[in-house]
Amino acid sequence: MGATVLVNELRVVAHVAGGGETPIVKDVSFRIEPGEVLALIGESGSGKTTIGLALMGYARRGCSIVGGSVRIGDTDVLGLSEAGRRQLRGRRVAYIAQSAAASFNPSRTIMDQVVETAHIHSLMPRAEAEKKAVQLFRELALPHPETIGQRYPHQVSGGQLQRLMAAMALMSDPDLVILDEPTTALDVTTQIEVLHAFRRVVRERRTTAVYVTHDLAVVAQMADRILVLRDGAQREIGATPQIISQPQDDYTRSLIAAANPKARGGEAVAEGATPLLEVRQLVAGYGPLDKHGKPAAPVLDDVSLKLHRGQAIGVIGESGSGKTTLARVVAGLIGPAGGQVLFDGKPLPRLVEQRSHEELRRIQIVFQMADTALNPSHTIADILARPLQLYRGLKGDALDKRIAQLLDLVQLPQACARRLPAGLSGGQKQRVNLARALAADPDLILCDEVTSALDTVVGAAILDLLAQLRKELGVAYMFISHDLNTVRAVCDDIVVLYAGQKVEAMSRSAFSHAPRHPYFHLLATSVPELRPEWLDQVGAARRATLPLIAAPADRAGLCSFLDRCPLRVADQCDTRTPPRRELEGGVEVFCHRSAADLLALQRVPEPRPEVAA
Amino acid sequence: MSTAALVPSAATVRKRNWLTHWSLAGKLGLAVIAFWGAVALVAPFLPVALGEMSDAGVFEGVSVQHWLGTDYLGRDMLVRIVAGTPYTIGVALVATLIACTLGAVLGLLAAVAGGWLDQAISRFLDTLISIPSKMLSLVIIAGFGSSVPLLIAVAAIVYTPGCFRIIRSLAVNINAMDYVVVARARGERRPYIMRREILPNIAGPLLADMGLRFVYALRLLASLSFLGLGVQPPMADWGSLVRENLGALPVGGAAVLAPALAIATLTIAVTLVIDNLPGHTDADRETH
Numbered sequence: 001m002g003a004t005v006l007v008n009e010l011r012v013v014a015h016v017a018g019g020g021e022t023p024i025v026k027d028v029s030f031r032i033e034p035g036e037v038l039a040l041i042g043e044s045g046s047g048k049t050t051i052g053l054a055l056m057g058y059a060r061r062g063c064s065i066v067g068g069s070v071r072i073g074d075t076d077v078l079g080l081s082e083a084g085r086r087q088l089r090g091r092r093v094a095y096i097a098q099s100a101a102a103s104f105n106p107s108r109t110i111m112d113q114v115v116e117t118a119h120i121h122s123l124m125p126r127a128e129a130e131k132k133a134v135q136l137f138r139e140l141a142l143p144h145p146e147t148i149g150q151r152y153p154h155q156v157s158g159g160q161l162q163r164l165m166a167a168m169a170l171m172s173d174p175d176l177v178i179l180d181e182p183t184t185a186l187d188v189t190t191q192i193e194v195l196h197a198f199r200r201v202v203r204e205r206r207t208t209a210v211y212v213t214h215d216l217a218v219v220a221q222m223a224d225r226i227l228v229l230r231d232g233a234q235r236e237i238g239a240t241p242q243i244i245s246q247p248q249d250d251y252t253r254s255l256i257a258a259a260n261p262k263a264r265g266g267e268a269v270a271e272g273a274t275p276l277l278e279v280r281q282l283v284a285g286y287g288p289l290d291k292h293g294k295p296a297a298p299v300l301d302d303v304s305l306k307l308h309r310g311q312a313i314g315v316i317g318e319s320g321s322g323k324t325t326l327a328r329v330v331a332g333l334i335g336p337a338g339g340q341v342l343f344d345g346k347p348l349p350r351l352v353e354q355r356s357h358e359e360l361r362r363i364q365i366v367f368q369m370a371d372t373a374l375n376p377s378h379t380i381a382d383i384l385a386r387p388l389q390l391y392r393g394l395k396g397d398a399l400d401k402r403i404a405q406l407l408d409l410v411q412l413p414q415a416c417a418r419r420l421p422a423g424l425s426g427g428q429k430q431r432v433n434l435a436r437a438l439a440a441d442p443d444l445i446l447c448d449e450v451t452s453a454l455d456t457v458v459g460a461a462i463l464d465l466l467a468q469l470r471k472e473l474g475v476a477y478m479f480i481s482h483d484l485n486t487v488r489a490v491c492d493d494i495v496v497l498y499a500g501q502k503v504e505a506m507s508r509s510a511f512s513h514a515p516r517h518p519y520f521h522l523l524a525t526s527v528p529e530l531r532p533e534w535l536d537q538v539g540a541a542r543r544a545t546l547p548l549i550a551a552p553a554d555r556a557g558l559c560s561f562l563d564r565c566p567l568r569v570a571d572q573c574d575t576r577t578p579p580r581r582e583l584e585g586g587v588e589v590f591c592h593r594s595a596a597d598l599l600a601l602q603r604v605p606e607p608r609p610e611v612a613a
Numbered sequence: 614m615s616t617a618a619l620v621p622s623a624a625t626v627r628k629r630n631w632l633t634h635w636s637l638a639g640k641l642g643l644a645v646i647a648f649w650g651a652v653a654l655v656a657p658f659l660p661v662a663l664g665e666m667s668d669a670g671v672f673e674g675v676s677v678q679h680w681l682g683t684d685y686l687g688r689d690m691l692v693r694i695v696a697g698t699p700y701t702i703g704v705a706l707v708a709t710l711i712a713c714t715l716g717a718v719l720g721l722l723a724a725v726a727g728g729w730l731d732q733a734i735s736r737f738l739d740t741l742i743s744i745p746s747k748m749l750s751l752v753i754i755a756g757f758g759s760s761v762p763l764l765i766a767v768a769a770i771v772y773t774p775g776c777f778r779i780i781r782s783l784a785v786n787i788n789a790m791d792y793v794v795v796a797r798a799r800g801e802r803r804p805y806i807m808r809r810e811i812l813p814n815i816a817g818p819l820l821a822d823m824g825l826r827f828v829y830a831l832r833l834l835a836s837l838s839f840l841g842l843g844v845q846p847p848m849a850d851w852g853s854l855v856r857e858n859l860g861a862l863p864v865g866g867a868a869v870l871a872p873a874l875a876i877a878t879l880t881i882a883v884t885l886v887i888d889n890l891p892g893h894t895d896a897d898r899e900t901h
Contacts, residue, residue: 331798352797360800373791377813387799436795 003073003092003175005032005055005208011067012050012059012232024063025050026233032176032225035206039223039240041255043214043455044426047232052178052212056093057085072175091121094169098181100161104153111149114168123172136167139204140197159190163197170201177202177209183218187318187482188526195221195528196539214455216259217528220244221535228252244530258456259530263508264467264490274345276476277307277330277444283338284322284329285500295337299325301500301560302339307493309443312470312477314491316484316523322500323480327446330478331365343444361391364437368449370429374421380407380432381417387439402439410435410465427458431465438469447479451486463490484527496520499560505588514587515598519561549574559590567593567601635889642885649879653698675867682867684858690868693854694875700850702879704761705830708768712830713823715769716776721807723777724784735781742774750833754842764843768830779822783815817890824887828880835876851876 012025025047032038040048050063057077059065070077072092080088089095094117097103104113114136115129124132130149137145140163153161162182169177182198183191199222202209211222219226219240226243228235228251236249247253282303287296299322307313315323328334330341332352341348343363349355367373374383384403388394394402407414410431421429430450437445447466451459467490469475481487487494488508496504496517504517516524525538549570552558557577562568569592578592591598635643675682681690719738723731750767757763787793788811796810812819835852837843844850849857854872861868 333794333798352800355800357800360798365795365798367791367795369791373795375792375810375814377816378809386796390799390801440799 003208004034004071005176005210006071007031007051007055007068008071009068010051010054010065010070012047012054012063012065014063021066024232025054026231027068028227028229028232028234029068030227030234030237032208032210034208036225037202037209037211037223039211039213039219039226040229041213041216041219041226042229043457045231046229048212048214048229049180050232051229052095052180052210055176055178055210056089056095058089087121090117090174091123091172092175094172094174094177096162096165096169096177096179096182098184100165100182101153101158101185103165104161106153108152109149110151110153110156110164114149114164114171117168117171121172129171132171133167136170136201137164139201140164140167141193141200142167142197157190159186159194162186162194166198166201170205170207173205175208177207178212179209180212181214184213184215188484188528189318189522191218191528192526192535192538192542195535198222199535215528216244216255216456217530217534220530220532221528228255240532244532254457256530258460260485262489264463273308275306275342276309276311276344277305277478278342278345279303279305279326279330279339280342281339282326282329282336282341284325284334284336286334289337293338298337299500300329300336300497303497303500303502304339305495305502305505307444307476307478310470310474310476311493312479312491313493313495314487315478315480315495315497316482316487317497318482318523320499321497323482323497324448326497327365327448327478327480331363331446332360357391361387361440362443363446364440364442364444365446366433366437366448366450368452370426370433370453371421373433374429374436376421378420379417380419380421380424383421383432383436384417384439387436391440406435406439409438409469425458426454427461430454430458430462434462434465434469438473438475442475444476444478447477449481450479452481452483459486466490484524496523501560501590503559503561503590505586507586510585510587514585515583515589515595516602517561517589517591517598518565518567518593518601521598521602522564559592567591567597569593638885639889642882642889645878645882646886649698649702649875649882652695653702656695656699659695681871684854684861684868690854690858690871693849694851694872696848697844697850697854697872698875700761700844700848701831701834701852701876704764704834704844704850705768705827708765708830708834709772709823709827711765711769712772712826713776713819716773717780717812717819718807719773720777720780721784721811722803723781724788725803725807725811731781734777738774738777741770742778746771746833747836750837751840751842754837759842759845761844764834764837767837768833771833772826772830776822776826780815780819783818784811787811787814820890821887824883824890828883831876831880 008029010025010028011023013021014024016022028047028051030038040051042048050060053060054065055070055072055077057065057070057080065078068078072088075088075092077085077088104110111130111133114133115126118124118129118132119126123129133149134145137148142148142160142163148156148160148164156164166182179198183194186194195218201207202222211219213219223240225237225239227237228243228249230251235251236243236247238248243252244256247256282300283294283298284300285295285298289295303322303326305313305315315326317323325334329336330348332348332350332355335350343359348359352360381403384406385399388399388402403417404414407416412428412431412435416424416428416432421432424432434450450466451462454462463486466477470477477490479487479491488511491508493505493507494511495502496519498519504520506514528534546564546566547568547570549562549568552562552574558575559565559573559578562573565573568574572592576592578590580588580590582588583595589595589598681694684690684693719734723734750771753767753770754763793806793810796806801810834843834850835855838850838852839856841853841856843853846853846857851872855869855876858866858868858872
């Protein structure tokens with residue numbers, strides 16, 4: 001049972017070099033009733049994590065809490081001494097961080113770390129603590145609750161680790177739990193399980209919680225009330241349904257708009273012409289080849305796709321699906337083990353070193369993290385100048401002029417040219433990243449998760465820019481992402497990868513009605529929606545038991561989704577390679593099941609009552 | 614419109630106030646280095662004969678005629694030290710420059726090339742590093758006889774592998790960054806990636822390493838000279854000055870303390886300056 005949390009006129013400042021102070025949280029006030037979940041939502045830099053930490057009486061290095069009050073129950077947190085705050089943390093206020101992987105000590109067992117809070121605060125004897133931990137593991141729907149504690153952190157998955165961290169936080173029955181972006185680093189299909197477990201525990205234990213996130217759709221599932229923050233100031237606070245359906249503030253409206261990205265149009269494709277890029281039966285991976293010509297660690301298995309001039313193709317899949325490897329093979333950074341990559345009808349040499357200048361110029365790659373993709377010791381002008389010098393031999397005034405044009409093209413101020421990347425914001429860096437690719441005047445840009453590291457609103461602006469550039473310059477994109485909404489917003493065609501296999505290909509227009517591969521269906525229904533009842537509905541559909549199959553001895557050629565597939569068929573899926581079938585409307589599915597079977601699966605999302613495990 | 618003409622570029626702004634970020638100790642170190650540098654430059658042109666005997670006694674104390682006393686042959690110690698400065702600093706500096714240039718080029722090449730070339734370079738230099746440095750230098754000098762170019766070569770050989778190791782490990786990390794992958798995908802050649810993409814990002818540690826190696830080289834030469842294998846009489850570097858005048862130790866004569874102090878001040882000054890190089894100050898650490 002949680003306590004009432006009362007925050008009044010909280011002010012936090014950051015100390016800047018030279019003795020000045022910048023306010024980063026400006027007079028924020030709110031009240032959380034016992035058992036209520038309040039969401040703090042905002043972009044990076046909005047002060048949401050700072051507020052979360054201030055609730056524990058903690059300010060990060062270089063920051064300090066200068067005003068206001070924080071009361072948890074009848075304790076004045078900011079009035080406590082440092083020793084008093086230490087007593088509070090972990091015991092009455094618990095914190096669940098974004099990256100569980102970074103928060104666990106890899107050299108100690110999970111159980112040791114979960115019961116540590118109880119030990120530090122001398123709450124209960126070890127045996128009792130372990131019993132309680134197992135109980136929590138069970139409540140959080142972790143597999144093998146009795147024995148999972150004996151494992152080490154690297155022996156469980158990311159989603160499980162995140163739930164174990166929640167167990168750690170709940171050990172002391174805290175008055176307040178702070179969840180700081182706990183599912184942001186997870187794949188959507190994993191995120192659902194974790195959200196489910198979190199919500200169940202929070203509801204059953206009637207814990208007071210603060211949920212810090214940038215994702216409005218996640219918040220809609222978790223929170224009773226929402227506080228919208230921008231630049232450290234409070235923009236709007238209200239009950240979840242009210243914020244979602246009737247936002248009062250303009251900024252909240254822009255957040256909601258960005259959460260539902262609109263489709264950005266493209267050129268019509270001239271059918272029949274030679275495709276700009278054609279990938280044929282590509283096999284790629286890492287390590288030496290075995291006697292069948294397969295690499296030791298295969299990543300891509302028999303992947304084919306076609307991309308026409310000016311078209312955008314979206315490659316979607318979760319982490320480990322091989323989508324980045326695909327981009328790297330096309331860029332010539334990794335040599336394929338089998339299959340062919342054709343560019344404009346001509347086979348591309350395997351590696352960068354064997355490709356001509358012209359071939360290199362026409363394919364450019366844009367990476368996810370603009371922070372690491374821009375050399376920190378080169379100015380923006382240097383960064384943009386290099387491809388111009390290399391491919392076009394520009395110098396002097398012509399070079400300066402072209403750099404200025406490129407900055408205009410990506411809507412950056414000219415003054416940026418002289419700055420180092422560290423002097424730009426995340427969105428600006430991503431624009432420079434894009435401008436560098438455009439400097440080569442390419443026909444094809446490989447975009448690897450270009451908006452994933454950006455705030456929703458900033459990411460939406462980048463997507464607009466991509467769509468506009470495509471219209472103006474006729475450049476084609478291979479757009480790699482784990483986010484279906486983003487892919488649907490920019491791409492004409494969608495290719496779905498799962499564990500290196502291409503399980504489905506379809507056009508954007510077919511998305512709403514065409515039969516989907518069971519994995520693609522899982523993925524499509526895992527993208528959080530703004531409706532608060534969404535989580536209950538998908539959760540119910542997920543709990544169906546899988547048909548029994550024999551464990552196949554040799555997995556070569558079998559469907560990679562076999563272990564998780566709700567439609568798998570014994571003696572078929574576990575023994576034979578599925579056919580790659582062309583269905584009507586240009587949809588291609590890699591599955592034994594008929595189109596009618598697949599469509600039937602898509603029609604079940606009727607809410608079923610939740611059955612207690 | 615030229616973009617460079619508008620505002621002073623970032624580089625000039627940085628140049629103007631680079632010293633303001635330095636701590637007092639760093640400025641002091643810089644002053645000491647500047648002093649010894651000036652002495653080294655001026656020494657060859659001073660109108661005093663190096664080996665000149667005087668009528669003064671042996672191991673005399675500090676006096677008005679002999680500011681730092683006299684040595685074991687009654688020569689003026691101040692003159693000896695000033696005359697020894699160019700040898701000490703020159704040999705150590707040239708050896709360090711050679712060692713660090715060679716180490717950096719090989720280290721960058723090994724990191725960027727990878728594969729067999731990396732293996733070949735790394736294993737060869739590992740072999741070199743496994744031979745004790747003093748032993749190696751003694752053997753080489755015993756074989757070829759001592760001379761200034763040989764001393765430089767010896768110090769360079771001894772310190773190249775260490776520098777290579779540091780540069781390679783730094784460069785391997787940078788080589789895995791996306792901007793290097795982008796450069797490679799753009800079709801850049803190895804020299805460009807080594808020089809433009811990687812080198813600027815490891816310049817700070819490289820300079821710091823160079824400073825450290827300079828101190829090591831100084832000490833190696835001093836100890837070789839102390840053993841009588843360094844700069845040969847009548848010329849003398851600071852290390853040989855200490856050895857020559859070891860007889861003054863029991864009486865605490867300035868003749869042995871002054872050159873030892875010279876070695877100490879220079880090495881400490883270089884260390885202080887290293888701590889203030891870009892990438893090593895507290896201010897830098899905060900911003901990164």
